Amino acid sequence: MFFEQAIAHQVPGYTREADSAHGESLAMLDYKDELRVKDAAIQEFWDINRLAGTPQKVIASPLPRAYRTTSKRRVYMQPGNLQFDRQESMLEPEEHNKIYDFLFEKLIQPAYKPLAYALNWIIIRGTYHFKVTAAHAYVDTTESDYYLESKRPTEGLNFKQLYGPREMSLGLGKFSLRYPVTGFSQINESQIHNLIKAASRLLSLSKEDHFLDLYCGYGLFSFALGEAAKDVLGVEWEGPSIDCAKASAKHLKKSYRFIAGKIDEMFVQTRLPRPIPGEPEKILLDPPRKGCEPGVIHALAMRKPIRVCHVFCGTDEIPASLKEWERYGYRVREIQPLDLFPGTPHLETIVMLERK
Known part of the structure; x- marks a missing residue:
């Protein structure tokens, strides 16, 4: 089942064809009603696809309209x-x-x-x-x-x-990060605080943990969460964003490392430093909407991280990815959807997994 089908079950008269040119099919709803629709839809999506766990309530956006930067x-x-x-x-x-x-x-x-x-x-x-x-x-x-x-x-x-x-700048309270005008950044800036807060709670880094931040962009999660970890390694395919992350690390006097490369199975197996035996590793991966390249989840599971936070901006990618994680020995512990795309039939979802 696709997530948009679950949305359609909750909104009478909804069809993909009736969606507006800007994809704002839910924008005419009162925001409280939209959140009820999305809570019911993500639960139905989870049940029909027979996925493990129960999604938490969708975290509302501080700006439900006029939020796109x-x-x-x-x-x-x-x-x-x-x-x-x-x-x-x-x-x-x-x-x-x-x-x-x-x-x-x-x-x-x-x-x-x-x-x-x-x-x-x-x-x-x-x-x-x-x-x-x-x-x-x-x-x-x-x-x-x-x-x-x-x-x-x-x-x-x-x-x-x-x-x-x-370059552009994103303020995060105590510090700000630079990113290239051609690089990816969340279009709903009002939700970034909630996104970071949820990721921090679910990943629960400690000073014993090695933190691997995959698809890190200009280092949003690396800098927002990395202070709690033993060390940080960020990886992104796009050179300009990694250059900004390195510049931010130098400016903020952080020893975090950042490398650029296409994140596929071979890259994970050969380019990433091997885990240190006996020392815990935690991984956050935030791939693009299409999901990870084939073999990436398998290669990451072979590193045996004690905890993984997989961020999905495409809900329909969740079932296949979770089944793959489960195949390689990981169990879903918590599911936290966030409404990063109010007014549209989309959600951002963080799934926290641990080794069985």
Whole structure:
């Protein structure tokens, strides 16, 4: 069973075809009703797929609407006619719409027509402090139908810094982290505190634990949780994000290590330092929506970590992954869903597993 089917059972008249262009099929609900729908749907999904354990209540988002710090608009320029997706979103800040409107009015002016013909996406990334501080251009000769966080051009991209800082910043209270404008960061910044709090509770690091943070990006979990561990190793496939993590470690005077590489079975087996016999290792992995590469869970299980927190941003990936973990000797101990995507039929879920 797919999670969206479980959502459909809870919302009369819901169909995928009836979903809006922005995927905001639940945005018209009162947020309390939306949370009830998601609590019932994740339980039904768990029961029908015969998964171990019982999901906890979904952790609500502090901002249920207008929370997206990243938004995008497709641009289509035909001779004499600029086609620009101007549909307003309930999940994006109003300030984003104002920026898009300003850009549209500029692009239809004769002086900017050459730029309009060259564009395929306009992307806004930021925080909840709304002020335009930088602009960048990305030249994609493949004219991809995807924007950066969905799928990257196979030949890479040419980055042009027009003005302002080259990197972005995320404040985490006592410190802040830098990350590249082309790198992944959670679009619901209001939920990051709850995400970190849940991961900290479930992983429960101690000064005896070696902490392996896979798919670490620019080091969000490494820096937020690593102080409690004996040491930290973060791994990410994307070089610019790892470069930011290394720079943050140097700035914050942390001895954490970060390495870049494609996280597949061979990488885990040959590139990661071997576990130290008799010393406990705990692993957090936060792969992209499509899940881990084949063989990664097996290779991680062979390291025999005493505890694993597997973060799922695609609910439909959960059944196959949990069955694989169970096949290699791990038992589900707790399931904590978080509403990182209010207004949509999606959840982020942390599953904590331990060796049997």
